Amino acid sequence: MKKILLLSFFIAQVAFANDMVWSKTGHRVVGDIAQDFLNRKARKAISKLLDGESLASVANFGDEIKADSRFKEFSAWHYVNMPSDKEYKEVEPSLYGDLVIGINTCLAMIKDNNTTKENKVFYLKLLVHFIGDLHQPMHIGRFEDKGGNDIQVQWFGRGSNLHRVWDSNMIDDYGMSFTELANELPAFTKAEIKQVQSGTLYDWVEETQEITNKVYDSVEEGEKLGYAYSYTWWSTVESQLQKGGIRLAVVLNNLFG
Secondary structure: OHHHHHHHHHHHHHHHOOOOOHHHHHHHHHHHHHHHHOHHHHHHHHHHOOOOOOOOHOHHHHHHHHHHHHHHHHHHOOOEEEEOOOOOOOOOOOOOOHHHHHHHHHHHHHOOOOOOHHHHHHHHHHHHHHHHOOHHHHHHHHHEEEEEEEEOOOOOOOEEEEEHHHHHHHHHHHHHOOOOOOOOOOOHHHHHHHHHHHHHHHHHHHHHHHHHHHOOOOOOOEEEHHHHHHHHHHHHHHHHHHHHHHHHHHHHHHHHH
């Protein structure tokens, strides 16, 4: 019986690992980029809260707690599923919460002077993760296919789905560590950085949704994907990681700066 339970646990962990958002590498890239854009005051406050840990080191916290049933209530905060022709504010929010609700809740908890340090740390780690999720196109997906999870495709001959291709397949198969990838990303100009830093959370959701709609149109059910698909979309992956890091820094600078 013990062997069966251990095997079941192992299978669950493998399935969980395969569905990591932006993969561990992608989230750490977002955190690493954000670290470079923090102002002095924010950097000091965050370092004190995290006991010197970097944003990259805590960037996967939101996924790591998924295996613990005590944190089940946060599961729906990783995404927004809604009609592709609607803006977020036009849609009835999910009773279970969503990515926007999650980000706003994290901000409110961190700002609240009555929040304990332990809870501030908890919600800060979640916030770092959720801003990364916001820039993964399939996390602003459609109801009917669970953000592309039900759209089955082949990735280099292996079974996958559209969501997983964007979550992990492209980044993991690129074969770089998070520091290597962060350093290799094309640099934005000052004008581009200023543009990325502008706007509201809702503007960023709509921007990602525009990309999502193009991603949906990029494949057909059962399609065999590989080098050509990665070549076509890799610049979008790079841009979204870069934007995620810059905007995470904006959010944190406004919180602590």
